[in-house]
Amino acid sequence: MANIQEKITKLFPDATFEEGEILLVNIPDAKWHDLAKCLKEDADLHFDYLVTIVGMDWKDKFGCVYYLRSTTDNVQISVKVTTEDRENPMLHSVSDVWNIATVYEREVYDFFGIIFINNPDMRRLFLSIDWKGYPLRKDYDMSPENNPVPRENERQEDVTYTYVENENGKVEKKTITLFEPNDFVVNIGPQHPATHGVLRFRTAVDGETIKKIDFYSGYIHRGIEKLCEGLTYPQTLHFMDRMDYFSGHHYHHALCMVYEKALGIEISRRAQVIRVLMDELARIASHCLFLGTYCMDLGATTMLFYTLRVREQILDIMERTCGARMTFNYGCIGGVMQDLHPDFVKDVKALLAVLPANIKEYNKLFIGNVIAKGRLENVGSLSREDAISYGVTGPSGRASGWACDVRKTHPYSIYGELDFEEVVYTEGDSMSRTKLRIAEMEQSARIIEQLIDNIPEGEYCVKVPKVIKLPAGHWFQMVEGCRGVFGVYIESDGGTSPARLKLAPPCLPLANVVDHLTRGSKIADLITIGGSLDYIVPDIDR
Amino acid sequence: MYDLSVITNWIHELLLSVMPGWLATTVECVAIGVALLLVYALLALFYIYFERKVCAAFQCRLGPNRVGPMGLLQSFADMFKMLIKEVIRLKHIDRFLFALAPYLVIIASMLSFAVLPWGNGLQILDFNIGIFFLIAVSSIGVLGILLAGWSSNNKFTLIGALRSGAQMVSYELSIGLSVLTMVAFAGTMSVTGIVEEQKDLWFIFSGHIPAIIAFVIYLIAGTAETNRGPFDLPEAESELTAGYHTEYSGIHFGFFYLAEYLNLFIVSGVATLLFFGGWMPLHIPGWDGFNAVMDFIPSVVWFIGKAIALSFVIIWFKWTFPRLRIDQLLNLEWKYLLPINLFNLVLMVLVIVYGLHF
Amino acid sequence: MEVTTKSMPYEAWKDNEYIEQLVEELKANGTNVIVGSFDKLINWGRSNSIWPLTFATSCCGIEFVSLGAARYDMARFGWEVARSSPRQADFMMVAGTIVHRMAPVMRRLYDQLAEPKYVIATGSCAISGGPFRNSYHVVKGIDEIVPVDVYLPGCPPRPEAMIYAIMQLSRKMKVEKFFGGVNRKEKIEEFLAAHPEESYD
Structure with a gap:
């Protein structure tokens, strides 16, 4: 535990530590991506498994707690990253370091509205496109008038968004199309005998061959x-x-x-x-x-x-x-x-x-x-x-x-x-x-x-x-x-x-x-x- | 063996004695048509019940047992419901083709149904190329399935129909070749001719090795032809909801449902005709007493009994095997069954030429 | 008139008053003998051939699987022909929580069922939202979206309870009228007027 702390301090002097059953590292958002890369790629640390990302709302600030585990010696560590901007909370994505982070970050975005810069797929995960508000924020308005039971079919977009930083540090929103215009997209689910419940796969097929699958969940999201x-x-x-x-x-x-x-x-x-x-x-x-x-x-x-x-x-x-x-x-x-x-x-x-x-x-x-x-x-x-x-x-x-x-x-x-x-x-x-x-x-x-x-x-x-x-x-x-x-x-x-x-x-x-x-x-x-x-x-x- | 043609001839004579020839023919046609429809419907209902019971037995269950004695009336209840169930009118479909498709499927199976040798002298269509006719009309069914899938304007049905097209075209070859093998052995294409040839010994015994190979291939290809498991890809429930008939409701769906079960009977009926002597009782050369006893059992019972026994085997497949994937399905046909079949045909010719059969 | 099914004494049923009241209502205009016997035949067919739609969202769906399995064996009643396509099914067992995102999908499935169609609200989630009632994303009872014929409480209901619920549904079908008379269909129209159908173009 101690040498992890030493190593991180040497590379990232900004990092602070909280001892506990699992070591907690506090790191400013700007350094987080570099630290993530280091934690994963360093041969001694080798934290290659991202257990989960916990989105948090501490009322005065938003943030995430990342739980990491090394698959070589099963040491665990957690990292806390925060932002104080309540209007447009933004953090840097680590989706290029751990693949699973892409979807975990989408989940945090869905619940807290924290945008992850450089995440290739910044859509809502469980709630529909037109959902108002971010439900796990402490100031979320739970009244049913805010989000009534929809009578119409859900709006469907064939695009996803990503937020990237340009050279002078400003964040821009970019649109990415999900399917080619000529793709034969078969909608498997949400009501389909093989999805084991109500999961939905939008599947682009070429004859019998699958080209791409886009998965949608949230059809049984109960909060x-x-x-x-x-x-x-x-x-x-x-x-x-x-x-x-x-x-x-x-x-x-x-x-x-x-x-x-x-x-x-x-x-x-x-x-x-x-x-x-x-x-x-x-x-x-x-x-x-x-x-x-x-x-x-x-x-x-x-x-x-x-x-x-x-x-x-x-x-x-x-x-x-x-x-x-x-x-x-x-x-x-x-x-x-x-x-x-x-x-x-x-x-x-x-x-x-x-x-x-x-x-x-x-x-x-x-x-x-x-x-x-x-x-x-x-x-x-x-x-x-x-x-x-x-x-x-x-x-x-x-x-x-x-x-x-x-x-x-x-x-x-x-x-x-x-x-x-x-x-x-x-x-x-x-x-x-x-x-x-x-x-x-x-x-x-x-x-x-x-x-x-x-x-x-x-x-x-x-x-x-x-x-x-x-x-x-x-x-x-x-x-x-x-x-x-x-x-x-x-x-x-x-x-x-x-x-x-x-x-x-x-x-x-x-x-x-x-x-x-x-x-x-x-x-x-x-x-x-x-x-x-x-x-x-x-x-x-x- | 009691010849049932005595009865049919007697009816014919009776009709001729009270009305002119053309009218008698018309009356006979109508009567036979009605009888055919009736038998068709009853047999399909019986098959639905039969499959449900058999599958229940395989799965350690009881199966239908509440409606009527032993659940016998279950499929009748289903039929009544289906008759009055709403037929949903869909938007954005090809109305004419959509409505035509179930009729094509059911007509195809009804026409092949008419060729089967029901009993001694009890055959509706009997001409010198009976088997050829049977293969020809049974291929119409695939057209109905393709049309159903295409006209529904639904992606699942389309995939189901395309799968079905590929499957039927491929397995038709195996069916054709294994039938050809047996036709070569029998030396005739006439249905009665083939049955007569098996008077002494059924082909499965007399044709020994090539006949057995042909029978196994026919059974596999026949299962594929009827879209039943493990070849039920066109309507693979877990993949394509309900395949080509996803959009059909009410009686139109009922037609597909009936045709599916009747095709099962037809495939086993043809297998009975080609390999198990049609309505011919089990005869063993030399055992005259045994043969005489067997002759007492009516020919209709022989035919239906044998067909149902074969259907049981096909149902057994369905409830045992997992489904194949489309590429494995086509591999099986083109890489294995077809070459084996061609080789088997040559083998059969050799057997005939050298008289190696019994 | 005692409406019951095979091997089930009339006294064993609950909610007999409801069925009796339904019969009273239907009998109010009198019945034509011929039409009445046709009705009987049709209702016999309908009530004995209830094909479910394979539709489940959560735990109750697993109990529905158990219902099909050897111990409870719904095939005895002829209910085992579970259709995956709503066009061919007779009733929808809404097994599990329905959330906001699923609500239009479920309504669409209901609209795709062919008449006559029935709905069983299975489990407390489908009846009222159950343990998730206070959630921001859960529909508080599916009767906001589709008309419900039978409510089946439980979390999840036991397979025996499911058998009982479908038998109650079957009993309800038995007293229906296909030719003329007071029919359940009008109720659906009332419901649809209150909950307008969207157009699918």
């Missing part, structure tokens, strides 16, 4: 981050089930951990074991559903019914303990909501007994199928460098050879003491992404096997204050969701509700990389690639 600012801390938890509805337990885990970290609460071992058990069960269920819907997209409908059998069994276990089939709301600050059902151990053992046979069946039925091989192998290959630069984490990143499992790189809860493998493949194609998920199901089963006979006695939820107030400050926590790294950033001003709650979902980078992967392939490959990335649209939009 969870803004809503959380008006709720108390325990109330914010239930939204976690409704983003990526398969990783509900993981997301709960993340948010609970960040609150517990802030409050300094130590939860009981029993609660930790229960949380990990639930996480891993949910992972198996999620990968089952992935496999089923993926096969259905590819035309092998029957597979869906076989995978759903196992999922239903897991849902039964969950239902008995949590009381719901999908939106469990099980984790709470201090532990979990209810104790385990008396039959829990028996049910889980029954599941573990049938799982290997089922996995064998999936391999036989689909992975070994000659048509499936033809459709999946060498389709949508993602290299390790691109995976890191595009921020593609989770099973999709690991299939490209990037060991990015948070359970191994930054072990949280009791994962450090468990014995399991991080499955990493190197091919990076759709087939390896699919096979990797099946292999992960086996690893999750292994974790459950280790824990199921050793659930310690104790309280499932420790005592916490009736009114939860976080001390002023900010915290960041990552967990490994079913689809990749899920990060939570919380900033508190000492009150009963968060000043800013930023959720960094894994699915936005996944949807963003589709264009890169599909260029030059066939329309059918769009389905193959999109399906194998396994994004969940409410998770992208929040």
Whole structure:
């Protein structure tokens, strides 16, 4: 940590530092781009993975907090850049350093109206073109008259904008056309069976070959981050089930951990074991559903019914303990909501007994199928460098050879003491992404096997204050969701509700990389690639 | 084997005795037309039910079981609904072609339907180039699909139609060549002639290796011809919404839906005719007692039973395999099936010339 | 008249008063015998063949997938023919939150459905905005945009509840009139007058 600080000070004397669980660097906007380049390219630092960009409104100034991670030694660092201009806030873009920054900066622009100079695509991301105001600013007018429910079809522009500095330092707006006038643009989505929800791809095709994809999201943008600012801390938890509805337990885990970290609460071992058990069960269920819907997209409908059998069994276990089939709301600050059902151990053992046979069946039925091989192998290959630069984490990143499992790189809860493998493949194609998920199901089963006979006695939820107030400050926590790294950033001003709650979902980078992967392939490959990335649209939009 | 032509002849005589010849012919034509339509509709409805039940069985489900006994009336309910469902009038389309397309598709399948050998003496169209006629009329269907895709003025339907065009033109070759192989073996193009040839032994047995190869190729190409999985690219749900018939509603969509299922029957019917003896019962040379028992089963039952058994196999494909991609689909045809087929034709000729068959 | 479906006793239904009132309204003008029996036949067809549109925005859509799967198997009722094209579907299960950006798209899908068309508002989000009601970007109930036939509460509703909702819809179809009489269609026209349709040119 210290030598990072030294190194940065040597090159950038303006930088100031705040010590914390993660080192925070304050840097003036003018130097930020150079620092970013240095942080990424310097062989010792090598911060090549941009975890997320947190847009902030501190009332007196706007700014961004960048979370960076090195993939060589997994050191984390954060950088804070601010601007005091409230009329025309502008920062410099780092989209040329990390590819994923392009879309993260669009998100910040959409929510805070901060313009990023040199970002090649400065359009709104979630809200429509004609939306008035920037919703996450503290002075945003929430009244429905301001933005009524639209009756007309949304206005569509075929251009995007970029802001560049000319030689005398003035910022100019430039227009870039998205599609050529003669392009045959097919509109796939938002209501389309293969987009897994309401994502929209405007696809320029040449016959069956895809030339370019422009992705639009926001068709299920529910403004969870803004809503959380008006709720108390325990109330914010239930939204976690409704983003990526398969990783509900993981997301709960993340948010609970960040609150517990802030409050300094130590939860009981029993609660930790229960949380990990639930996480891993949910992972198996999620990968089952992935496999089923993926096969259905590819035309092998029957597979869906076989995978759903196992999922239903897991849902039964969950239902008995949590009381719901999908939106469990099980984790709470201090532990979990209810104790385990008396039959829990028996049910889980029954599941573990049938799982290997089922996995064998999936391999036989689909992975070994000659048509499936033809459709999946060498389709949508993602290299390790691109995976890191595009921020593609989770099973999709690991299939490209990037060991990015948070359970191994930054072990949280009791994962450090468990014995399991991080499955990493190197091919990076759709087939390896699919096979990797099946292999992960086996690893999750292994974790459950280790824990199921050793659930310690104790309280499932420790005592916490009736009114939860976080001390002023900010915290960041990552967990490994079913689809990749899920990060939570919380900033508190000492009150009963968060000043800013930023959720960094894994699915936005996944949807963003589709264009890169599909260029030059066939329309059918769009389905193959999109399906194998396994994004969940409410998770992208929040 | 009971010859059903006795009945048809008797009806003909009866009509002639009460009315002049031209009127009798007209009445017969109308009666046959109505019967054909009726059988067509009933069979299609049965097939819809059959597929839903079979697919449910593959997927560990029950399938329709509420409407009528065992859900038998499910497809009738669907039909009633479809008949009175609104036919949406679209703007910016080619009205005439849009309306024409479903009729072309259904006429094509109805014409090929008429050629099938239903039973001993129970055949509607029977002339010396029956098989040739069948291949010719079944190709009209692709025209309907192309028109439907083009006239809808929708990008998805257009892509679906183009895929369909490429697919049909390619797989027509395989169908044609495997049929040609069997025609060469039978030595006739007449449908009754082909059935008669299989009196002693079905072609799939008597033609041994080349016949089996031809049968496998025919089954693959036939599945592709009917746009069914794994070759259902023209209407690939997850890619193209509903493919070429995305914009069709009400009864017009109903026509496509019926034709799809009937084409399944026709493909299996033709396979039955070429490889499994049409309506001919299972005969094994030398086993006279067995053959006599088999003869007791009516010929219509033989034909429909065999066709349904083959359809079951095709349905099995659909619910097992993932879909192919368009380039893989064309590769399969042009790089594999076509050369194998040509080789197989030569092989068949050798078999015939040297009399190597049974 | 007791409107019910196979193997479902009349007393087991909720909202019987609503259906009875509907029947009363429809019977008010009397029924022609021949026309009435045609109506019966058509309603039998319609109420037994309800094809859904594959339309889901979030969590409820996953429960709809479960509804199709082996345990709940909606195919038993003949509802499994999920059409991707709205032209061929009978009803739209609005499963999930509808936000401002999606609202015109959903309205357009509704307009593209062929008559007779029905809407089930599935889950609390579609009914009222649910947990996201206070958000700046969420529609507070889809009945602002399209007429709703059945409201199905839950977050998300269980598959059993979905079966019940579609059975209620089927019951509603059973008492409709196709030939003359008071028809639901007029209600749609009223609704459309209040919520004018945009022109697609």
